[in-house]
Amino acid sequence: MDVVTALGADLDGAFPGVVETYQDSLYRFALRLSGNSQDAEETAQEAFVRAYRWLKSHQASLADLALKPWLYQVTLNVFRNGVRRPRPPTASLDDARELAGDGRVEPPAVAERTESRAELARVLAGLPRRYREAVVLRHVEELSYTEMAAVLERPEGTIKSDVHRGLGLLRAALAPAREEMLA
Amino acid sequence: MTETELIRELSGLRDVQAPRSIRAGALLGAGLADAYFPLDAPIGRVYVAHGERGLSAVAYAASAKVFERTFRAETGRVAVRQDPSERLAQTLQEWLRGDRRHKLRFDLRALGEFRQAVLFKALEIPYGQTRPYSWIAREIGRPNAVRAVGTALARNPVPLFIPCHRVVRSDGRLGQYSLIGPEAKKVVLEAEGVQLDQLEELAQTGIRYFGSDTTRIFCFPTCRCNKSLTERHRVSFASESQARTAGYRPCKVCRPAAA
Numbered sequence: 069m070d071v072v073t074a075l076g077a078d079l080d081g082a083f084p085g086v087v088e089t090y091q092d093s094l095y096r097f098a099l100r101l102s103g104n105s106q107d108a109e110e111t112a113q114e115a116f117v118r119a120y121r122w123l124k125s126h127q128a129s130l131a132d133l134a135l136k137p138w139l140y141q142v143t144l145n146v147f148r149n150g151v152r153r154p155r156p157p158t159a160s161l162d163d164a165r166e167l168a169g170d171g172r173v174e175p176p177a178v179a180e181r182t183e184s185r186a187e188l189a190r191v192l193a194g195l196p197r198r199y200r201e202a203v204v205l206r207h208v209e210e211l212s213y214t215e216m217a218a219v220l221e222r223p224e225g226t227i228k229s230d231v232h233r234g235l236g237l238l239r240a241a242l243a244p245a246r247e248e249m250l251a
Numbered sequence: 252m253t254e255t256e257l258i259r260e261l262s263g264l265r266d267v268q269a270p271r272s273i274r275a276g277a278l279l280g281a282g283l284a285d286a287y288f289p290l291d292a293p294i295g296r297v298y299v300a301h302g303e304r305g306l307s308a309v310a311y312a313a314s315a316k317v318f319e320r321t322f323r324a325e326t327g328r329v330a331v332r333q334d335p336s337e338r339l340a341q342t343l344q345e346w347l348r349g350d351r352r353h354k355l356r357f358d359l360r361a362l363g364e365f366r367q368a369v370l371f372k373a374l375e376i377p378y379g380q381t382r383p384y385s386w387i388a389r390e391i392g393r394p395n396a397v398r399a400v401g402t403a404l405a406r407n408p409v410p411l412f413i414p415c416h417r418v419v420r421s422d423g424r425l426g427q428y429s430l431i432g433p434e435a436k437k438v439v440l441e442a443e444g445v446q447l448d449q450l451e452e453l454a455q456t457g458i459r460y461f462g463s464d465t466t467r468i469f470c471f472p473t474c475r476c477n478k479s480l481t482e483r484h485r486v487s488f489a490s491e492s493q494a495r496t497a498g499y500r501p502c503k504v505c506r507p508a509a510a
Contacts, residue, residue: 080283084329087277095269109273116277181266188260207261239257 076130079123086135087116093209094143100204101147103193115143137211137218144201144219191241199234206231275331285326285358286333287318292347292411293442294435299343300330305356309409311431325408326361346412349378349443357409365393369403376417379443380473380505381450383421389509405429416440423454445473453487460507462486462499469494474505 071089074082094115099108119142123130180186192200205211205219206227213224220227252260278284285307287300298318300308307326312318315332322330335343342353359367368391376382384404388397404415410430416439420426425447428436440447453459453472461477462469464484470476477485488494491501491508501508 081327083281083283084278087274091269091273091277092267095273096265096267099267100264105270109270109276112269112273113276113280116273117280120277120281120283181263184260185263189264192261192264203261207258208264210262210265235254235257239252239254242252242257 072130072133072135075123075135076127079120079127083120083123086119086139090136090139091116094139097140097143097204097209098147100189100192100208101144101200103189111143111146115139115146118142118146134215134218137215140205140209140211140215140219141221148197188238188242191238194241195234195237199230199237202227202230203234203238207235275333278329278331279333284329284331285322286335287315287322287330288333288335289315290343294430294438297411297430299335301335301339302328302358304358304360306409306412307358309411309430343412355412357413359408362408365391365396365399366403366406369400370407370409370413370415373404373407373415373418374413376414377475378414379445380471380475381417381419381440381445382471382505384418384426385421386471386506387418390506401426411439417443419450421454421459423451457489458487459490460488460494462488462494462497467499468502469499469507470502471505471507474502474507476502476504 069077071082071086075086091112095108095112098111098115099105102108102111119139122142180189192203195203201220202216205216206213211219213227216227217224222230275284275286279286279302282303285300285302287298287308289296290299290309295311297309298312298315299306300318300322307328308322308330310318310321312321319330322328338353342355345351345353346355357370359370362370369387372387372390384397384400385394387400387404388394391400393399400418404418405427407413407415407429410416410428416428416430416436418426419440425433425436425440427433430436430439437447450472458472460469461472461474461480462485463476463480464486468476469486469488486497486499488497488499494501494508501510503510
């Protein structure tokens with residue numbers, strides 16, 4: 069029995085398994101979008117709770133649900149609407165470029181394995197949202213373009229060009245910081 | 252940096268694990284899990300679980316892992332470790348001291364009607380007092396179900412807070428207890444100030460009730476009416492019929508017999 073059928077048959081019994089399966093993905097997705105582990109935690113948690121409530125009220129008609137992209141979409145919506153806690157606005161790309169390589173502005177408690185990874189995460193989180201979402205879904209979460217079209221509700225062609233443009237912006241933002249690090 | 256290098260670096264950002272709190276928060280938020288924490292009670296450390304509907308489990312366990320497993324097996328829900336709010340921690344301690352000024356709710360939804368009735372009736376027994384099993388049976392309208400009352404109390408999922416320990420045998424023996432066994436029941440009752448040796452002695456000499464020759468009311472020996480009763484005015488009875496024949500009526504507080 070696949071997961072969606074199991075959810076339809078016994079939501080309460082099957083949902084904890086969904087949390088186990090997707091918690092790393094949804095947390096990571098929220099972390100790479102926000103660049104902040106606390107926001108990511110709240111976003112992922114809230115996404116699961118909303119997903120459960122929606123499933124509960126649509127339990128009879130889950131047959132066509134594509135679970136994975138749908139969970140990403142729920143997480144994305146929670147992220148876009150912002151977690152309840154008030155917080156300073158996300159740094160713009162300019163700030164990210166300016167601050168890249170400055171250890172003091174590293175978001176709280178995101179322990180990255182290397183300095184270059186921390187820097188990449190920081191710059192990524194400062195990318196304009198449209199491109200950030202596309203790049204994260206494609207190259208961090210490694211979703212297919214079909215899945216991405218379901219998450220973002222945009223045509224695949226548009227998404228491909230957003231990913232391409234996002235990568236370009238990232239490279240441009242990273243280059244000067246990298247030179248500085250080598251100097 | 253080439254685009255290929257950048258894409259390789261981006262896939263390095265996959266190396267992330269969700270903190271444990273996400274699963275806990277998600278399941279609690281969905282109402283599929285109860286939170287639990289260890290609590291120091293008069294008889295040692297117990298685990299207490301609670302959800303939106305109230306306290307759902309109080310149990311001894313060798314470890315937190317064992318408690319989680321047992322809880323899941325018995326309720327079908329997940330138990331996730333989360334410290335109680337300050338208010339809940341305080342209310343629990345108050346209850347353990349017999350102070351019920353703040354309400355506690357209990358989640359007994361998995362239990363049948365009979366077990367619920369037995370447990371909610373036990374909840375009415377005041378701190379430091381005891382009642383016989385037959386009292387519960389009569390009070391819930393099932394006077395012949397004394398044995399089933401015993402079983403329901405022995406399977407109380409929330410001992411200490413629903414005071415099944417206050418229900419004892421009318422022959423003065425304690426009877427079974429859901430937390431560990433009779434020895435723990437003794438400790439809990441003594442911690443509440445119940446004079447067990449006196450109760451046992453009364454039972455052995457055949458005394459079931461005390462009456463007051465001024466009010467002509469008879470009570471269970473631990474009823475609060477007897478606190479102010481001096482020996483000079485105290486009358487002992489072996490049975491309800493003996494008391495009634497002597498012209499005594501049952502106390503309306505501890506209700507030792509049907510009115």
